[in-house]
Amino acid sequence: MANWGMKISRDGINVNTGADRDMVFTSKYSCLKGSLSGSGSKSVSNNGTVATVTIPHSLGSIPMVQGFFSENNVNFQILPYFNLLSGGGLFTQYHHNVEADSTNVYLRFQITELLGGATNYTVYYKYFIFIDKGKL
């Protein structure tokens, strides 16, 4: 294989002598390539029923994907999120995760408050789907 390609160093780094990790870009290493991204909200019943957001991706393979969720559309946390919280007399079980197959990405949200709470909660989400394969 010929030694070809391109690399660009970051500010203050000599492109000829700098480490690959200090390059802004080097064709020696590939980048994650984003295909789709989006956001939205989903009503989730407070009874353990799984609420699923289905996102078709048309990639034909299982992709790498990242997801985030928020309860107030302000503070976002990384998915997955599995937790049992206690506070204010309530015990709340969260089971939020990200799945993907060769057709769709699935954001699954499940909330169970064992001692009451609202009937439904709105969960806000963001997702990033990459061309890069999540299953090699």
Added chain:
Amino acid sequence: MGNWGAKVSQKGYDVKTCADRFLTFSSAFPTLKVFSTQAVSTTIPTSGTNTITITHNLGYFAPYLVVYNGSSTTGVGTSNLMSDNDSYLTTYQYANNLQIPVDEYFDQYSSSQGDTVYFTVYIFLDKLESYTSNIISTATASGGSSNNYGFKISKAGYDVKTCTDEQLVMSSSFYSALIQKKGLLTGSSVSHGLNYVPSILVYEYDSANSRIQTNNLSLQNLHYVTSSSLYYDSSVGTGDGIYYIIFKNTS
């Protein structure tokens, strides 16, 4: 330092006017670089732990992603990012290797002891050291363009004219993981200045064991990101802080 460099916008955006996050590439912003991708497997033990160890020899903590691809019982048609079907994946990264311990309770409600379990692992080249990119434009306007210009670079060994999109190093047809800021957060927050909620990666730092990690404790309530800052709750987990990457990407 002169104002020089190169940048390429995503297809459909005007490179001269679009916001930073609509660029595929800019010499002003580092991109997350894939050091290695691997498919690995082990079996769910009847007791104890089977640990998958991937040696990378980078000599530092680097970002990574692990996808659980399924088991003998569930099949491999559906994959989960950083979790099995029931809980977080526990992962440990040391300076020179990444470990995925699989114990008898792994995916316990969906798989069985003795099952083979499959994973896809991405390890990135970028060191989790302190770094902040400039912010050139956070405009909300897309700077849309109907011109279909662009570039693509193939991975070594692939013909750029005929290879699949997945076999490309980079393409202006897709967005890239442009790094806004990275480092170790030991205080309660770090601002990012983007004015929108960006994509992030976080890993708990365990100084006593000289590793970064993900597990049930490390991600629950440990962090959240807003349109101004990344927040960290030091009362959860080891209390040593979180290594983070804040990207320019948003949705």
